[in-house]
Amino acid sequence: MKTLIRSVFISSAAMMFVTGCAMVAPGYNPSMENVQSLKNNSTTAMKVTPFGSEKSPENNNPISIRGSSLASPYDQSYSSYLTAALKQELQLANRLSNDAGIEVTGILLKNDIDAAGFSTGYTTVSARFIVKKDGKEVFNQIKTVKYEFPSSFVGSVAIPAAVQSYNVAVQKLLASLFADQAFNLATK
Template sequence: MHMKKLALSLTVALLSTGCSMMAPQYSASIENVQTLKNSGETKVSVGQFASTPGPGNAYPISIRGSSMSSPYNNSYGAYVANAIQQELALANRHTQAGNLEVSGVLLKNDIDAAGFSVGYVTVEARFIVKHNGATTYDQVKSVKQEFPSSFAGAVAIPKAVQEYNFAVQKLLGLVYEDKAFADAIK
């Protein structure tokens, strides 16, 4: 009986100590790159993406007792900025400095993997385009990406981490497909 209590105590201790992990680096979406290619040739720089701390936008992201940090400057705003920069570069539209700049603010950034069959990644940001310092685009876009989850944390946590990249791809796809955004970066 004593061994069962000890085993149970060790199991509870292991499960209650969350692990810290790094989110995978952003992987560009071919569809997003093609949308950027199709919307013009003008070069665009990427400015700062701030991150507004608050409910639904904690840093690091908590996933079932584990925490996930950004691989870019310890900031998910920087994660979004890097994602845009990658896709602009692959579309041959990125420049380090120019008269067109996209920047923004990350408003919501959360992963809910608590469900035993379904999880969600929520990402919301304000995207701003400035041309010669004048704002030509300022809109908020959001994504709530649903993904299959599991009772087992060993399955649910890696799936949630993987889905984060897809949610950011989907968010940026919404921005790039917005005619007002496409016109602002022409």
């Protein structure tokens, strides 16, 4: 019996090593606080064009979490994740329209999860947000969030916590955009 258990364990470990530990992040889950903020601060419809992604060591795709890789569920692109998140928030606030004269776009600058700590992890997301009104740029600012989440020395606890932290970090990034008075003035 011990031989059978040992064989199963070794086979499972070998299979994980051969296939790697690749995961796909959950889809974006909108924040009702963000939706309410949009409803309170803007009455104008906006369109969202795809975000770009800056190539840099701080802008990871996929994201490495303790030897595992975390890919975006949106075309395996975190700039597409940010685009989808913004569209969902605007749609729920009844502010999304493909025909709108106000366009929101941007560039993903930083994208990382640090789950190496024994009790705390950090998810960092940074993007340049650009608003154009009838083709003319009226807003261009960088927003950055470093979200702290509870982690663990134990990988089976730390990795799921890190994966779930990404959605919250993007929610907080968008919340900082929607709370910006310059953004609200540019989108009126």
